Amino acid sequence: MVAVLCAGATAYSVLQSLAVPALGTLQRELHTTAGGVSWVLTSYLLSASVLTPVIGRLGDLHGKRRAMVGALVALAAGAALSALAHSLPVMLAGRLVQGAGGAVFPLAFAMIRDNVPSESRARAIAAVSAVLSIGGALGTLAAGPILHLLSYHWLFWIPAGLSLVAAGLTAVIAPESGRKPGAGRIGALSVLLFATWLALLLLAITDLSTGHPVRSVTLAGAAALLAVIWGRRELRTTDPLVDLRTLWRPELRATNAATLLLGLGMFAAWMLGPLLLQQDPATGAGFGLPATAVGFYLLPTAAGTLVVTPLVGRFRDTSGWRSALFTGAMITAVAYGWLAFFHQDRVNVLLGLFLEGCGIGLAFAAVAIRTVGEVPPDQTGVVTGVNTIMRTVGGTLGTNLAGALLATVTTTGGEPADAAYTIAFAVFGLALLACAGIALLPARSNPDLRYARSTVPAVAD
Missing domain, CATH: 1.10.287 (Helix Hairpins)
Structure with a gap:
C-alpha cells in the first residue's frame, strides 16, 4: 500500500516540477506573454491550495481511498486537458483541474495513519515525504529531454498516464478507511x-x-x-470544513509555523539553484549551463533526501520529532550558509544542494509525522491538508522574496550579481535558523492525544 501511495505522490510531484523549466517554451507555443505564462504556475498553485483541504475533508467523511482515487483521476484529466492545449485558456483550465492532485500527500498520510502499524508508520510517512523532493528532481531532470525529443504536450501526457496507473492501483490495493455512516457534510x-x-x-x-x-x-x-x-x-x-480548535493546539501551531518556514526555504532554493546554474558566467555569477543539464545538478538534492529517509524512524524512537526538526532545519541552514559564500565553484554548489536535500527531507518528514500523530483520525485528511497549504504559502513567499532579493543587486546586463546570491542564500539560511528555533520551544502536553489510542483501528496500534 505504501508503494502505491508513493506512486501517486510521484505523479503529482513530477507534474508539479515539469512545467517550471518549460515556461519559455510554453510562452512561445501558446503565443502569450511572460505575464500570461506565469499563470501556468499561479493557477495551479491557487487551485491546489483551495482543493487540498476540501478533498482531505471529503476523505475524512466519506473514505480516504475513494478521495485518493478521485484526486488522482482529476489529476490525470487535468493533465490530459493541458496536453491537448494549443492556447493559454485551455492550458489554464487543465492546470486548475490538476490542482486536485494537491490532496494526494495529505490523503496518503491519513491512509498510512489508519492502516500502517505504529512501529512502521514513521518510516512510511518519511518515504512519502521524500517523494516530494525526489519527484521534483526527476521532473526537472526529464523536462529538457522531453522538450528536445518530443514536445511540450508530453510534459502532461506522461504524468496523466502515471496518475491513471496510480489511481487503478490505489483502487485495487489500498484498503478503505475513514468512511463513517451518517457522516457530516461540507x-x-x-x-x-x-x-x-x-x-x-x-x-x-x-x-x-x-x-x-x-x-x-x-x-x-x-x-x-x-x-x-x-x-x-x-x-x-x-x-x-476545518476544526479551528484542533488547529490551535500548541503542537499544531508549532508544526504549521515550521512548515511555513520550510516551504519558504525549499521553494526559494528551487528557484535560486537553477537560476545560478544557468546564468551566463560573463556576468560574474553562474555557470552558463543549458536547461537540459540543470536537472542533473539538482539530483544531489534528491539523493540527500534518500539518505536521511531511513533515519526518520530512529529519530522518532529515540529523541522525538522536535530533534528531527531541529537537526533538519540546522542542516539546511548550514547548506544555505555554505551556498552563500561558496557558490562560485560547482563542487561546492553540489555539496550545498546535497546538504539542503538532507535537511529539508528530515525536517519535512518530522512535521508530517507530528501532524498525523497530533489529530483525531477523523480530521487527519483536512488538518494535513492545511499543513500542505502552509508549505504552499511559504513557497509563494519564498519565490517572491528570492526574486526581490536577486533584483536588488544586478549586473549591467540586468542579471543578478554574485553578491545577490550571497544575500539571498544568507536570508533563507536565517529563515531555517528560525525554523530550528521553533523546535527548541518548550513542549506542552496535549490531553487530546488520547484520540490516537481511543479511536484508531486496532491495526494501527
Whole structure:
C-alpha cells in the first residue's frame, strides 16, 4: 500500500516540477506573454491550495481511498486537458483541474495513519515525504529531454498516464478507511469563503513582485476580512470544513509555523539553484549551463533526501520529532550558509544542494509525522491538508522574496550579481535558523492525544 501511495505522490510531484523549466517554451507555443505564462504556475498553485483541504475533508467523511482515487483521476484529466492545449485558456483550465492532485500527500498520510502499524508508520510517512523532493528532481531532470525529443504536450501526457496507473492501483490495493455512516457534510458557503480569502492572500503575495504594493495591500486586507468571517462561521457550525480548535493546539501551531518556514526555504532554493546554474558566467555569477543539464545538478538534492529517509524512524524512537526538526532545519541552514559564500565553484554548489536535500527531507518528514500523530483520525485528511497549504504559502513567499532579493543587486546586463546570491542564500539560511528555533520551544502536553489510542483501528496500534 505504501508503494502505491508513493506512486501517486510521484505523479503529482513530477507534474508539479515539469512545467517550471518549460515556461519559455510554453510562452512561445501558446503565443502569450511572460505575464500570461506565469499563470501556468499561479493557477495551479491557487487551485491546489483551495482543493487540498476540501478533498482531505471529503476523505475524512466519506473514505480516504475513494478521495485518493478521485484526486488522482482529476489529476490525470487535468493533465490530459493541458496536453491537448494549443492556447493559454485551455492550458489554464487543465492546470486548475490538476490542482486536485494537491490532496494526494495529505490523503496518503491519513491512509498510512489508519492502516500502517505504529512501529512502521514513521518510516512510511518519511518515504512519502521524500517523494516530494525526489519527484521534483526527476521532473526537472526529464523536462529538457522531453522538450528536445518530443514536445511540450508530453510534459502532461506522461504524468496523466502515471496518475491513471496510480489511481487503478490505489483502487485495487489500498484498503478503505475513514468512511463513517451518517457522516457530516461540507457547507458550500464555508468552501466559497475559504477559497476566496485564500486565493486573495496568495494573489497578494504574488503581487509583491510586480511592483504594485497598493494593490497587494488591498488584496491582503480583503483576504484578512474574509478570513475572519470564515473563521467565525467555522467556529459556530456543527460541520466545519476545518476544526479551528484542533488547529490551535500548541503542537499544531508549532508544526504549521515550521512548515511555513520550510516551504519558504525549499521553494526559494528551487528557484535560486537553477537560476545560478544557468546564468551566463560573463556576468560574474553562474555557470552558463543549458536547461537540459540543470536537472542533473539538482539530483544531489534528491539523493540527500534518500539518505536521511531511513533515519526518520530512529529519530522518532529515540529523541522525538522536535530533534528531527531541529537537526533538519540546522542542516539546511548550514547548506544555505555554505551556498552563500561558496557558490562560485560547482563542487561546492553540489555539496550545498546535497546538504539542503538532507535537511529539508528530515525536517519535512518530522512535521508530517507530528501532524498525523497530533489529530483525531477523523480530521487527519483536512488538518494535513492545511499543513500542505502552509508549505504552499511559504513557497509563494519564498519565490517572491528570492526574486526581490536577486533584483536588488544586478549586473549591467540586468542579471543578478554574485553578491545577490550571497544575500539571498544568507536570508533563507536565517529563515531555517528560525525554523530550528521553533523546535527548541518548550513542549506542552496535549490531553487530546488520547484520540490516537481511543479511536484508531486496532491495526494501527
